[in-house]
Amino acid sequence: MKILIVGGGMGGTIVANNLARRLERELRSGKAQITMLSASERHMYQPGLLYTSIGRLAPDELYRDQRSLLEPEIEFHVDPVETFDLDNNQVVTKSGKTHGYDQLVIATGSRAAPETIPGLAENSVNCYSEAAALEMLRQVRDFKGGTVGIVVGVPHKCPMIPLEVTFVLHDYFKEKGIADKVQFQYTYPIGRIHALAPVAEWATGEFAKLGINTTTLFNMKEVDGNKIVHSEEGETVDAELLVAVPPHRGMEVIEKNKLGGNGFIPTDRHSLLMEGRDNVYIVGDTTNLPISKAGSTAHFEAETVAENLAALIKFGTTVRDYDGKVFCFIEAGKERATYAMFDYNNPPAPKAPNKAVHWFKMAYNQLYWASARGLL
Amino acid sequence: MSERKIIDARGTYCPGPLMELIAGMKQIEVGDELEVLSTDEGSVSDVPEWINKVGHEMVETTQEGDVWHIVVRKAK
Ligand SMILES: Cc1cc2nc3c(=O)[nH]c(=O)nc-3n(C[C@H](O)[C@H](O)[C@H](O)COP(=O)(O)OP(=O)(O)OC[C@H]3O[C@@H](n4cnc5c(N)ncnc54)[C@H](O)[C@@H]3O)c2cc1C
Numbered sequence: 001m002k003i004l005i006v007g008g009g010m011g012g013t014i015v016a017n018n019l020a021r022r023l024e025r026e027l028r029s030g031k032a033q034i035t036m037l038s039a040s041e042r043h044m045y046q047p048g049l050l051y052t053s054i055g056r057l058a059p060d061e062l063y064r065d066q067r068s069l070l071e072p073e074i075e076f077h078v079d080p081v082e083t084f085d086l087d088n089n090q091v092v093t094k095s096g097k098t099h100g101y102d103q104l105v106i107a108t109g110s111r112a113a114p115e116t117i118p119g120l121a122e123n124s125v126n127c128y129s130e131a132a133a134l135e136m137l138r139q140v141r142d143f144k145g146g147t148v149g150i151v152v153g154v155p156h157k158c159p160m161i162p163l164e165v166t167f168v169l170h171d172y173f174k175e176k177g178i179a180d181k182v183q184f185q186y187t188y189p190i191g192r193i194h195a196l197a198p199v200a201e202w203a204t205g206e207f208a209k210l211g212i213n214t215t216t217l218f219n220m221k222e223v224d225g226n227k228i229v230h231s232e233e234g235e236t237v238d239a240e241l242l243v244a245v246p247p248h249r250g251m252e253v254i255e256k257n258k259l260g261g262n263g264f265i266p267t268d269r270h271s272l273l274m275e276g277r278d279n280v281y282i283v284g285d286t287t288n289l290p291i292s293k294a295g296s297t298a299h300f301e302a303e304t305v306a307e308n309l310a311a312l313i314k315f316g317t318t319v320r321d322y323d324g325k326v327f328c329f330i331e332a333g334k335e336r337a338t339y340a341m342f343d344y345n346n347p348p349a350p351k352a353p354n355k356a357v358h359w360f361k362m363a364y365n366q367l368y369w370a371s372a373r374g375l376l
Numbered sequence: 377m378s379e380r381k382i383i384d385a386r387g388t389y390c391p392g393p394l395m396e397l398i399a400g401m402k403q404i405e406v407g408d409e410l411e412v413l414s415t416d417e418g419s420v421s422d423v424p425e426w427i428n429k430v431g432h433e434m435v436e437t438t439q440e441g442d443v444w445h446i447v448v449r450k451a452k
Contacts, residue, residue, distance in 0.1 A: 154399040159390050189398055191422050195390040217429055219398055233429045247399075261403050269384065290385045290396040324387060344387035 001032050001313055004099055006081050006091065007107035008038030008066050010046075010372065011284030011298035015105050017374030018306035020071035026313055027073045034073065035101075037093060039080040039108075043069055044130075045368050046157075047295070050164060053127035053136040054172050062130070069372050081108075084257045086280060103279050103309055106265065107302075108254060110157055110285035110293055114246035117153060119223035124151065124244035127165065139241060140172065145181030149239025151220050151229055153247030154189050155264075157285060157293040160328055162186070162245050163194060163203050167333050169243065170210055184210075185237050187218035187229075196340055198350050199330060206333065248293065250286050264288035269344070270321040272305055281305045296327040299371065329361045337361050378449070380409040386443055393419045394426060397448065401432065404450050409435060411447045420444055 003019065005012045016036050026032035042063040051057035067076055083092040090100045112128035114121040125136035148169060152162045166186055173182045186193065186207065192200035193207065193214050207214060219232045229237045249255070250263020259265050259274070266275040267287040274280040283305055284298030291297055301322055308318035324344030331337045332353035339357060340348040370376050383400050385393040393414035400410050412423065423446050424434050435447035 154395050155391065190392070190394045191425060195392045195395055197418075217426055219430075233426075247402075290383060290388045290391065290393075292390045326390065328390075340390075342389050347389055 001026075001102045002100060003032065003034050003103045003105070003309055004091065004101035005034065005036045005105045005107065006038075007105075007109060007284070007286070008036055008040070008043060008076070009107060009109050009284065009298070010295045011107035011109075011286075011302045012036060012038070012105065013043065013066070013069055013372045014299055014302035014374055015107065015283060015306045015309075016074050017069075017071050017372070018303060019309055020073050021374060022306065022310035023313065024073075032313055033075070035075040035077070035099060036070065037077050037079055037081055037091070037099065038066060039078070041066055041078045043372065045365070047368075048365070049127045049130070049133045050161070050168060052130070053125075053133040053165075054140060054168060055137050059130050059134070064369055069369065071374075081253060084253075084259060086259075086274075086277060089279070101279075103281070103312070105281045105283055105305060105309075106254075106259075106274070106286055107283040107298070108251045108286050110155075110248045110250050110263070112157070112246040113249045114153075114244060116247055116249070117220050117222060119225070120151075120153075120220065120244060120246065123223045123225065123227050124242040124246075126244045126246055127161075128157070128246065136243070140169065143173075143182075143241050145178055146240030147183045147185055147238065148241045148243060149227070149229060149237045150184070150186045150243050150245070151218070151237065152188055152245040153220055155293060156245045156248050159195055159292050159294065160330060162188065163199075164331055165243060165245070166212065167206075167331065170212070171333070184212040185215065185239060186212055187215045187231075187237055189217070189219050191216050196348055196350075198348065199340065202332070202350075202353075248285075254286065260288055269324065271308075271318070272301055272322050281309070291324060292326045292328065294326060294328060295368075297325075300325040300327075329357070329364070331358070331361065335359075378407045378409060379404070380411055380447070382411045382413065384413045386413050386415045389416075392416065393446075394422050397423060397446075398426065401448075401450055406450050406452060409447055409449045411445055414444050414446060415442055417444070419446060423448065 079093040194200040254263040267282040336353035337358035338353040342348040433449040
């Protein structure tokens, strides 16, 4: 069986390594073959970008060589896919090569698209790519005081970023000794300051202590040249430094191949099969599922897909459904953190933040690489 | 003819039904409808609050077991 994995980020890497371990014998005998096609020879630890944007983590520390993260039996090519020919079970890459498959996994991720809101790209900073994080660092360092506006588009990758970027910048300006010259204006798309109700409740208290102003039900419509953000709800936010969590889209290749609106592929919430296909699995940010676009989601989905692909060879059938599981660390400042875990049947019930969870989260920044290797 | 798209947000907490609806509204044409499936009773009040604030239209809200079907129309 030929298994082709498109995308070498969090989701694709875990599918590949998990599968390679499960199919050790089959790979050796030639009964199974795993190929990964990706767009980069490097793998980025994306959560680190937040710290790059305030000068706490150097860009080179964000990366590992992708080949070094993969089990040796996995065939790996840096050659991005340009055409998905799903009716003929094949893809065509940038270099012009055709790769056939029996089972396909698409895990090409998502990208920030500030250009989809008029004026946003020109008038704001964000931490969603290395170049953007470095530009954010430059503007944050040069900021002498005034209003910092936090604006949030939908959908966006990593639901904790709006709160985290606010806390991190607040600490940054406090350390710099200019906290008294900086006001924060935090906005959020729905009627509370975070999607998860218990998190919103906790953060409301923290923001009040720090004097951070909030406006809810605020969805960006356009930004004018004076960094004034106009919302669809008819309100405005005026800032000297505008920090955006831009709306996201899937990758262009998904849109061009008409696999899904805005680059997100219609996916069955339990089997993770692409709707209407029985040999195309979708993992991570690329799905259109209404769940968090986060590394942990990609991780749990990848484990389900790897187990099922291995089971197709070993049992002749899939054996497990994805249960909607998501796990998120929540940094609470003052070296405390907590976490939220939930799935389709169990709502989140985060406990009070403590130091132990914070130190575990710090350790996880390194453990990420073990996790990508499929060892955690 | 207007179209109706369904967002199945049953049992999802983050981003949650309202944020999915806000994202979904950007992808449909004026006059088209979105039907959100939610198991969160809060959606019954927070969806109309946003729809009215922005100036879209509520079409109907029905309950089947523990699932609410909330239908809205893009008005502008
Ligand atoms: C600033 C920031 C902070 C974050 N913090 C957290 C956090 O604290 N916790 C958390 O759980 N998540 C966090 N995330 C989110 C997490 O990083 C993503 O959700 C996760 O990486 C998604 O995995 P993925 O496999 O779907 O996509 P990605 O990891 O983005 O991988 C996509 C892969 O596809 C490849 N690719 C793209 N186009 C093609 C093509 N045409 N052909 C072949 N390959 C292609 C890319 O090269 C890449 O290897 C954060 C993200 C950011 C940006």
